[in-house]
Amino acid sequence: MTADVRTTAMAAAVGPLPHAPTLEEVAERAGVSRSTASRAINGGLKVSPEAQAAVDVAVAELGYTPNRAARTLVTRRTDSVALVVPEPDERVLTDPYFAGTLQGLSDAFAATEIQLVLLIARRGEEAQRTNRYLRNRHVDGAVIVSHHRDDTLDSVLAESRLPCVFVGRPWTAPRPVQYVDVNNYLGGRRATEHLIAAGCRHIGTITGLLDMAAGVDRLAGWRQALQDAGLPDDAMVRGDFTTAGGAAATERLLQAHPEIDGLFVASDLMAAGALGVLASHGRAVPDDLKIVGFDNLGVAASTSPQLTTMNNPVVEMSRVAGELLLAQITGTATSLEPRIFGAEIVIRASA
Amino acid sequence: MTADVRTTAMAAAVGPLPHAPTLEEVAERAGVSRSTASRAINGGLKVSPEAQAAVDVAVAELGYTPNRAARTLVTRRTDSVALVVPEPDERVLTDPYFAGTLQGLSDAFAATEIQLVLLIARRGEEAQRTNRYLRNRHVDGAVIVSHHRDDTLDSVLAESRLPCVFVGRPWTAPRPVQYVDVNNYLGGRRATEHLIAAGCRHIGTITGLLDMAAGVDRLAGWRQALQDAGLPDDAMVRGDFTTAGGAAATERLLQAHPEIDGLFVASDLMAAGALGVLASHGRAVPDDLKIVGFDNLGVAASTSPQLTTMNNPVVEMSRVAGELLLAQITGTATSLEPRIFGAEIVIRASA
DNA sequence: CGCCGGTGTGGAATCGCTCTCACATCCAGG
DNA sequence: CCTGGATGTGAGAGCGATTCCACACCGGCG
16 A cells, blocks of 8 residues: 555656655564664664664665654754854854854764754844744754853853853853853963064054953953063054954054054954055064964965964864763763863964 | 852752743633634634634743644644755855855844754765755755755755755756856956956966856856957966965966966955965066956955955845745745846956 | 524644553573 | 563554634524
8 A cells, every 4th residue: 555655656746745754654664563663763772683674674765764843742852953143243154263163063963963053143133032942942952152241142041951052251151151162361371472482572462352252361361471571561452353353453553553563463364454454554574573363264374474373273162062062962961161272372474 | 160160050950941831731821722722823814803812912921932843743844944065174164155145044034933954964974864854854945055066965856856046056957946146157257358458468367166157157257258359268277266275276377377467366265365475476466467356255355455356245145045945935936047146346456 | 584604613633753561472590 | 380570562642733624603695
């Protein structure tokens, strides 16, 4: 009967959609019950070798994949996690940092059945939709990237107790929340120390966004290094992590502090912008002025001169974030400690 | 970071999870049957005003959201669409083109309940998982970006008849498949014509990947413009759409054709790489050599000199792609015609 | 007054899966 | 020979929604 139905369906070239095989059909073909088929497919505990083999064959022949909705309905697992991006704008999406996150997470989940749902959380009305989506557990967990000061996500996540991991230290951490991050403070300090060791005595900085931990911490590291060395720490201008922002900031910095001979820029994207401006001002890098950037995500190697920069292992960090989330979801997490990565300097031509 | 952070975390994890309200509970609270409650929630056809009001109140009070899995099981709609990226590597993810796609799609679906599932389709074994995922209709439709020549996706999509729209013309189009794209051929031609009009007589090109339609078409446009003008069309080197690839290609081009005074580069990313190399070779842009790029996605405005380039309205195109897909899914699509956008030139400093 | 069509309602059957539980089978040990 | 545990199996009860269908009710028309 089943065979007849199928061939009929095949024959009709246009109308009916190819109907996805069900567990029932697999079971019938394998000559076992639905229960046994289900067991064979999910780990095969308490299944005889013969039954297992028969089911395997049937699955392969029919191209069977479990219906996710049906499975979710009973197990209450969705086998999907959200990647939450609290900003819709170009800034985040075009940043290689975001691309790295995507790649790392994709690596982490490659071996699992887990799908990545992209949640781009706009402000206002639509933020509510995102919140509801998370709160009602339409995903098993969430990875949050680029967490600003004013986001309401934190409370939503707390009250729903959804497993989650932040990529980059969240601004507020009243409740213990797990995150992965590079040591931004130490990175800023080391970068600046490198400039000092290279002979710079007037070292400026272009900061990142100061409503993000990465921006604040890198700035703090720069300041500490200068204070430790007894050098002035007043040549500071704000940037926004973008190339254009970096260029604009550089103009302002040169105006206010023409004496600088060293520059720590809180991201390579901004450093690339800075290089263009410096060139047009006739300041040679690294001879007149040395630059150290931050991130080392591809941009640094394609500027001229190539950038000396701090390594920011985003792909690796995000992969770890994915694994930590997985551990939380499966309940095998032993602690919610953050995982901090070191920031090594990568020396190229600019300093 | 401190010891008691963890204990607090574990303490917070204890206790019953907030149980999501069901339709049953809504119905009971509203004093109606499950059927009526369901009808009231889904459009409210054939529901009396009183019943509707009672259900609305109950929904609000309980904070009810329909269980997606249960709904999907019966309606066979998943309310999610896949964004398929047939390459896992850095190249695609870091390209601003991809970021633009994300943003456009996110716009298109912002007003709907539809979620975006990111499908990063690796090669080999894992590609099979992706194919199965699509074939078994775990999503209502798919948007495919960056479609190469050797992908097996096409046949999978064809046989499953899954609604889909390509962003960028797919390499193979034996069956009628809908896509959105910029007119790459015309773009390449206009860019080159602009260089000719500016007085260039030896115009080279750095191509994109030649296993993608965008690469081939832009090249064809460049060639046609030169042939029409009776100029030589032999100064062609292959690039790969990346900054580093653009830089390398430029080196090769200068080696083989030092006489060039104009250059059409098939993407701004590659053009940025080219600018660096040209600067280090002492070739002034635009005085010694004029450059026109392609894409105008932010990079073009942050190089120095700023790039003259062809506008590639990716965000807009992807938004349209999302809308076309929506139309296919709801069955309101009137045709599967591709939608082609014009490529306007944006004149800045490089040509 | 009887009948008809339209409206609103609730009962009940699904959708495809997991998982509990009862049962059959088999072998070891008393 | 009987008992007990271990092992594999299948029947069947849900999971939480949608939707078909039968039915009650009501106003209007012949």
